[in-house]
Amino acid sequence: MNICLYGSGSTKIDNIFTDEAYKLGCEMAKKGHTLIFGGGDTGMMGACAHGVQDNGGKSIGIAPEWINDFEPLCEKCSEFIYVNSMDERKRKFVEHSDAFIISPGGIGTLDEFFEIITLKKLKQANQPIIVFNIDNFYDKMLEMIDEMAQKGFLYKQEEIFKIANTIDEIFEYLEVRM
Template sequence: MNICLYGSGSRKINKIYTDEAYKLGCKIAQNGHTLIFGGGDTGMMGFCAKGVHDNDGNSIGIAPGWIGNFEPLCKDCSDFIYVDTMDERKNKFTELSDAFIISPGGIGTLDEFFEIITLKKLKKQNKPIIVFNIDNYFNKMFEMIDEMAEKGFLYNQEEDLFKIANTIDEIFDYLG
């Protein structure tokens, strides 16, 4: 299975998050899956990729070449796909991935998350989406989504657009 990880590339992330990202990468490799990610060598992406590589797993980084001006790119990927734009990157994620894990991140991660659940809502993809809620990172976002539903901005809220996992074991329980 090709598992896409969305997550921050920041170097300022607390160890509680990066340790979990590393363990997630280990588990992805140990289960014979391939990591698809934004190609960053730092933050959630970098630590997950390091866990994959330390366990002889495969990874595919996808990024525009110019993003290296903002963050270092992972040199240990099994394959690296260079694209021209962030939209092309997200399209490649969707095309190549069988499931999506959203880990803690910033604006880019939220952009990727909301795009992939929108595509699922619009029936343009039907792949599993799991929010990895390390240390309750996403709780305020879940509250916001609930409030949007309560105020009538969302409909068919009973749809199962994404799952919430607080542990790596829960992620793999959802993935089967």
């Protein structure tokens, strides 16, 4: 299975997050899954990619070359797909991925998350989407989404994405979907 990870590339992230991302990458490799990601070598993306690579797994980075001006790109990817824009990057994520994991991140991660759940709601994508809620990172956002659903502004999240607090929960859900 090709699993796309959305997550921060920041170097300022607490180890509680990057340690879990590394462990996630280790498990992905051990289970024979391929990591699809934004190609960053730092933060959540880099930690997950290093976990995959350290365990003999495969990773495919997707990014415009100019992103290297903002964060270093992972040089040890099994494959790297260069694109011209962030929109093209997101399209390639959808084309190459069988599932999505949204790990802690910033504005870019939220942009990717809201785009993929919108595409799923509009039946333009059907892949499983899992919010990896490490250390309750996404609790406030999930509360807001719940309130939006309660007030009739959108479908309940359970119909569009799942929430996982542990790596085991991620793979339990994905294995049912395989």
